Amino acid sequence: MMGKRHKLFKLLVLALIVVPVAFGQTNNFEFVQHDTTYVGSDTTVVLHGEIFSLTASSQSITVTRVTHETPATWTTSFCVGPACLPWFVDTYTFDLAASDTADFSLDTFTHEELGAGRWTIFAVDSTTMEVDSVNISMEIVTVGIDDDFTRPNVFELSNMYPNPTNASVSFDLNLEKSGEYSIVLYALDGREILSRSYQLQSGRNHLQWGLQGLPSGNYIMSASGAGQIVSRQVSVIK
Numbered sequence: 001m002m003g004k005r006h007k008l009f010k011l012l013v014l015a016l017i018v019v020p021v022a023f024g025q026t027n028n029f030e031f032v033q034h035d036t037t038y039v040g041s042d043t044t045v046v047l048h049g050e051i052f053s054l055t056a057s058s059q060s061i062t063v064t065r066v067t068h069e070t071p072a073t074w075t076t077s078f079c080v081g082p083a084c085l086p087w088f089v090d091t092y093t094f095d096l097a098a099s100d101t102a103d104f105s106l107d108t109f110t111h112e113e114l115g116a117g118r119w120t121i122f123a124v125d126s127t128t129m130e131v132d133s134v135n136i137s138m139e140i141v142t143v144g145i146d147d148d149f150t151r152p153n154v155f156e157l158s159n160m161y162p163n164p165t166n167a168s169v170s171f172d173l174n175l176e177k178s179g180e181y182s183i184v185l186y187a188l189d190g191r192e193i194l195s196r197s198y199q200l201q202s203g204r205n206h207l208q209w210g211l212q213g214l215p216s217g218n219y220i221m222s223a224s225g226a227g228q229i230v231s232r233q234v235s236v237i238k
Contacts, residue, residue, distance in 0.1 A: 028055040029096065031123045033104070033134035037230070039141060043112055047136055049104040051080070051123055053096050060126040062093040063104070071115035076108045078121070093126065110140050118229065120220075122188070133188060135220060135231040155181070157223045157230040164235035168210045171232070173223060178202045181225030185209070185234075188218055200225075211236050 033049035053059060063080045067090075070076060077087045081094035081102040096102055106119065117138045124131050158172040173181065178201045185194040193214065198207070211219075214236045222231040 027132075028057075028125055028128055028130055029053050029059060029061065029123070029132065031104075031121070031132040031134055033121070033136060036134065036136055038138045040139075041141060043110050045108045045110070045138060045140075047106045047108075047138070049106075049121075049134060051096060051102045051104060053098055053100050056098050058098050059096045059128075060093060061096045061102070062091060062124045062126055064091045064122045064124070065106075066090075066120045066122065068118040068120065070108075070117040071110075071113045073111045073113045074108060074115070074117060075111070076106065076117065076119070078104065078106050080104045106136055108138060114140050116140075131188060131218065133218065133220075133233065135233065137230065155223070155226060155228060155230065157221070157232055160221060160232055160234040163233075164237045165211060166237050167212050168208055169221075169234055170206065170208045171221070173200060173205045173207065175200055175202045175205060175226075177226050179225060181223060183207070183209075183221065183223045185211075186220040186222060188220065193219065 030052045031049065032052065033047070035047035035049070038045050038047060051061060063078070065078055067076070075087045077085050077089070079085070080092060081096065083092060083094065085092055094102065104121070106121070108117065119136045120133055121136065122131060122133045155176060156174040158174070160169040160171050163169065175181070179199070180197060181200050182195065182197045184192055187193055194209070198205075211234075216236055216238045218233060218235050220231050221234050222229060
């Protein structure tokens with residue numbers, strides 16, 4: 001059932017992207033996720049964000065949660081604007097007043113099960129069809145005797161710069177372990193646009209990608225390796 005909803009939503013997002021890209025629409029709102037990643041041992045995790053109105057008119061915003069992976073026993077729900085939804089609801093529409101801000105949070109109850117979760121949260125202005133999205137990841141691990149988290153080898157993907165871009169983007173991969181890493185650029189509908197593999201050393205690795213040939217829009221840059229996946233959003237403008 002979740003797979004069917006996911007496929008239907010991919011088609012919806014693809015349709016929604018066409019209009020603003022074709023007409024060069026300016027942003028009317030911005031979705032900012034302050035907490036995009038979590039690694040720890042808490043049984044209840046709340047990750048916060050905000051949706052900002054950038055226009056003098058009210059907007060009808062539809063927020064949709066797409067779950068990529070979670071352990072079977074985890075329970076996840078989200079709060080946005082005036083409402084907190086039950087765990088089985090993936091989509092909610094609310095009115096965002098002119099120049100106002102709506103709080104967002106992704107609330108996860110792990111029931112003491114270790115594991116990892118990944119989500120993409122989409123926000124859509126139902127009038128202009130503008131789309132913004134954030135990626136959230138979480139890992140629940142054990143706690144060592146010294147109260148430091150014992151965690152597998154991980155790596156960090158820095159923010160893209162410049163972002164938005166009309167040419168190329170630069171970013172860093174900060175690695176705890178040398179090895180082979182893959183980077184894939186996805187469209188918001190899940191299509192793979194570009195992919196490259198690298199043999200990288202531990203420490204800071206500086207990379208640059210040219211995006212000149214891509215149409216305007218939002219994309220997801222996803223890096224994977226050492227059993228981990230991290231993602232960042234990058235926007236292309238012409």
